Amino acid sequence: MRVTVIGAGIVGVCTAWSLAEAGCEVTVVERNGGVAQGTSYGNAGLVVPAYMGPWAAPGMPRRLLSMLFASDTPVRLRPSLDPALWRWAARWLGECRVANYRRNRERMQRLAFYSRDVLTEIRTRHAVAYERTEGLLQLLRGGRDSELAETTIAHLKETGVAHRILTAADCRLREPGLSDLDFVGGLYLPDGESGNCPLFARHLRNLCEARGVHFVFGTRVDRIVTEGDRVTLHTTRGEARGEARAEARSDASAGAPDGESSEVRRQPDAVVVAAGWASAALLRPLGVRLPLYPVKGYAASVAIREPTFAPIASVVDETYKVAIVRMGNRIRIAGTASLGDRTLALDSRDAERAFATLLKVVRDWFPGAARYQEASWWVGNRPMLPDGPPVLGPTLHPRVFMNVGHGSTSWAMAPGSGRIVADLVTRQEPAIDLDGLTLARYG
Numbered sequence: 001m002r003v004t005v006i007g008a009g010i011v012g013v014c015t016a017w018s019l020a021e022a023g024c025e026v027t028v029v030e031r032n033g034g035v036a037q038g039t040s041y042g043n044a045g046l047v048v049p050a051y052m053g054p055w056a057a058p059g060m061p062r063r064l065l066s067m068l069f070a071s072d073t074p075v076r077l078r079p080s081l082d083p084a085l086w087r088w089a090a091r092w093l094g095e096c097r098v099a100n101y102r103r104n105r106e107r108m109q110r111l112a113f114y115s116r117d118v119l120t121e122i123r124t125r126h127a128v129a130y131e132r133t134e135g136l137l138q139l140l141r142g143g144r145d146s147e148l149a150e151t152t153i154a155h156l157k158e159t160g161v162a163h164r165i166l167t168a169a170d171c172r173l174r175e176p177g178l179s180d181l182d183f184v185g186g187l188y189l190p191d192g193e194s195g196n197c198p199l200f201a202r203h204l205r206n207l208c209e210a211r212g213v214h215f216v217f218g219t220r221v222d223r224i225v226t227e228g229d230r231v232t233l234h235t236t237r238g239e240a241r242g243e244a245r246a247e248a249r250s251d252a253s254a255g256a257p258d259g260e261s262s263e264v265r266r267q268p269d270a271v272v273v274a275a276g277w278a279s280a281a282l283l284r285p286l287g288v289r290l291p292l293y294p295v296k297g298y299a300a301s302v303a304i305r306e307p308t309f310a311p312i313a314s315v316v317d318e319t320y321k322v323a324i325v326r327m328g329n330r331i332r333i334a335g336t337a338s339l340g341d342r343t344l345a346l347d348s349r350d351a352e353r354a355f356a357t358l359l360k361v362v363r364d365w366f367p368g369a370a371r372y373q374e375a376s377w378w379v380g381n382r383p384m385l386p387d388g389p390p391v392l393g394p395t396l397h398p399r400v401f402m403n404v405g406h407g408s409t410s411w412a413m414a415p416g417s418g419r420i421v422a423d424l425v426t427r428q429e430p431a432i433d434l435d436g437l438t439l440a441r442y443g
C-alpha cells in the first residue's frame with residue numbers, strides 16, 4: 001500500500017515509521033527543509049503521562065482571569081475579532097467542568113501511557129540516544145500551587161502512579177543546583193522523563209530511510225482533492241532550504257530548478273494528515289471541521305556555563321507553568337501561552353514579555369547555571385483542540401486519515417498515536433481502546 005504522510009513534525013515522522021514497519025510504501029511531504037522544524041523543534045521535551053491533563057480544567061477560568069492582568073504572566077490573550085478564537089474559547093470553557101475534565105484526562109493518559117511504551121520500545125530496540133533524562137520534579141512556591149498539587153496527588157494515589165512528596169530540602173538533594181529561593185517543596189514523579197524531540201526525530205528519519213521511506217522536503221501540500229474513491233494531493237515544490245536542498249533535488253517526482261516552483265499531483269492509496277496546527281485548513285474542504293487553534297509558546301536554549309548550578313533532569317515551576325530541562329550540555333526553558341495572534345515573530349511585544357517571564361523563572365531557580373543573556377529564542381504554535389486529546393484515524397473519506405491536535409503534548413503522544421494511525425490505515429486492531437480519540441467525539 002502506498003501511503004503519503006503530510007508533515008514531518010514528530011507526529012508525521014512517528015506515523016511514517018509505524019507505517020513502514022507495517023509494510024507500507026511511505027512518502028512524507030514536508031514544506032520545511034528537514035524533520036521537526038515546526039512546533040516539534042523547540043519544545044520542553046517532557047514525556048510524563050501521569051502529569052498529563054487538559055488545559056481545560058476546573059478552576060482554570062478564574063485562574064486565567066487573574067493571570068491575564070499580572071505583569072509576568074505565563075498566559076496572554078491578545079484582543080482579536082477572529083471568530084475561530086471565540087468559538088474555541090467557548091468550547092474550552094465548557095470543557096472545564098469537572099466531569100469533562102476527568103473524561104478528557106483519562107483519554108489523554110490512556111494514549112500517553114501507551115505512547116511511552118512505544119517510545120521505550122523504539123529506544124531500546126534501535127539504541128536511539130536523544131539526551132534523555134529521568135524523573136520530573138514539580139516545584140511548589142506555595143499558596144495556590146500547593147492546593148493544585150493536592151488534587152494531583154489525590155489522582156496519583158487513585159491511579160497507583162509512583163510519586164514522592166518532597167520538602168524544599170529534599171528537592172535540593174535531588175537538584176543541588178537549586179537557588180536559595182524560599183519555597184514549600186515539590187512533587188517528584190520518578191517515571192517521568194524528558195528528551196530532545198528534534199534529535200529523536202532525526203534518528204527516526206534515518207531509521208525510516210533505512211526502511212525505504214521517502215522524504216520530500218521543501219514541498220507544500222496545497223489541497224487534498226477527493227473524487228469518488230480516489231484521493232489526489234496537489235503539491236507545490238518551492239526552493240528547499242539548508243540540508244534539504246539536496247534531498248529535494250533527489251525527489252523523482254519533482255523537476256523544478258532551484259528558485260522556481262512547480263506543481264505536482266500525487267495519487268497514493270492513502271493519505272495521513274499530520275500537519276500540526278495547519279491540518280485544520282487541509283481537512284476543511286473534506287468536510288472535517290476541527291476546532292483546532294494555534295496556541296503560541298516560547299522557549300530558550302542556553303549552553304551550561306557552570307554544571308554545579310544547573311538542573312540534573314527536569315523541573316516544572318507550577319506557578320508559572322514553565323519547564324526547565326537539561327538537554328545534554330544545554331538548558332531548555334519553555335512555557336507561556338499566547339492566544340489571538342497567529343504570527344510567529346521573535347521581535348514582538350508578546351515575545352518580549354514571554355521571554356521576561358521565562359528568564360525570571362529560570363533565574364529564580366538556577367541563577368548561576370548559564371549566561372542567560374546569551375540564550376537563543378524560539379516560538380512555536382501548539383495545535384490545540386479545546387478538550388485536550390488529539391483526533392486519530394479516519395476522516396469522512398475512506399482514503400484520508402489524520403493524526404492531529406496533540407496540543408501541548410505531541411512529543412509525549414506521537415510514538416503511540418503514530419502506531420495507532422498506522423494500525424487503522426492497514427486495518428489492524430490498535431492496542432488500546434480508541435473511545436474519545438477519534439473524529440466520532442465531535443459527532
Ligand SMILES: Cc1cc2nc3c(=O)[nH]c(=O)nc-3n(C[C@H](O)[C@H](O)[C@H](O)COP(=O)(O)OP(=O)(O)OC[C@H]3O[C@@H](n4cnc5c(N)ncnc54)[C@H](O)[C@@H]3O)c2cc1C
Binds near residue numbers: 007036037380404413
Ligand atoms: C513552548 C512549548 C513547549 C512544549 N513542550 C512540550 C513538552 O514538554 N512535551 C510535549 O509532548 N509537547 C510539548 N509541546 C508541544 C509539542 O511541541 C507539539 O505538540 C508538537 O511539536 C506538534 O507536533 P506536530 O508534528 O503535530 O506538529 P509540527 O511539529 O508543527 O509538525 C507539522 C509539520 O507539518 C508541516 N506542514 C504543515 N502544513 C503543511 C503543508 N500544507 N504541506 C507540507 N507540510 C506541511 C509543517 O511544516 C511541520 O513541519 C510544547 C510546545 C511548545 C510551543
